Amino acid sequence: MSDTGRKPVGDKMSETITPDTQKSYGEEIKERVTGAYDKIARDMQPPESKSTSQSTADTVTGKSSEAKDTTEAHQQSFTESAKEYAASAQKHAAETLHSAGDYLSGKSAESK
Numbered sequence: 091m092s093d094t095g096r097k098p099v100g101d102k103m104s105e106t107i108t109p110d111t112q113k114s115y116g117e118e119i120k121e122r123v124t125g126a127y128d129k130i131a132r133d134m135q136p137p138e139s140k141s142t143s144q145s146t147a148d149t150v151t152g153k154s155s156e157a158k159d160t161t162e163a164h165q166q167s168f169t170e171s172a173k174e175y176a177a178s179a180q181k182h183a184a185e186t187l188h189s190a191g192d193y194l195s196g197k198s199a200e201s202k
Contacts, residue, residue: 093135093139093140093141093144095131096128096131096132096135096144097124097125097127097128099143099144099147101124102128102147102151105121105125132148132151
């Protein structure tokens with residue numbers, strides 16, 4: 091059961107359960123639009139005016155959204171760190187190769 095103007099809880103569950111690979115482009119767009127509208131309605135509707143089922147659904151989807159946002163932030167942070175480590179390793183490898191080349195060509199002996 092959903093409150094007036096809100097996306098039915100059953101529709102939310104169905105959309106979540108159905109893999110994106112089984113959805114048409116139109117279905118995905120519709121879910122995004124109706125989902126965005128429902129989030130706005132959720133935030134604007136006072137908690138005391140929500141039915142028990144709507145309140146529960148909002149709590150669950152809110153926690154799910156928070157977890158997803160946190161996961162995406164950690165993933166982005168991890169990706170940035172990995173890029174930094176890779177760049178640093180590449181720089182050190184290039185410096186090592188350059189030093190080895192200088193050593194093998196005798197440049198380091200000449201500089202002393």
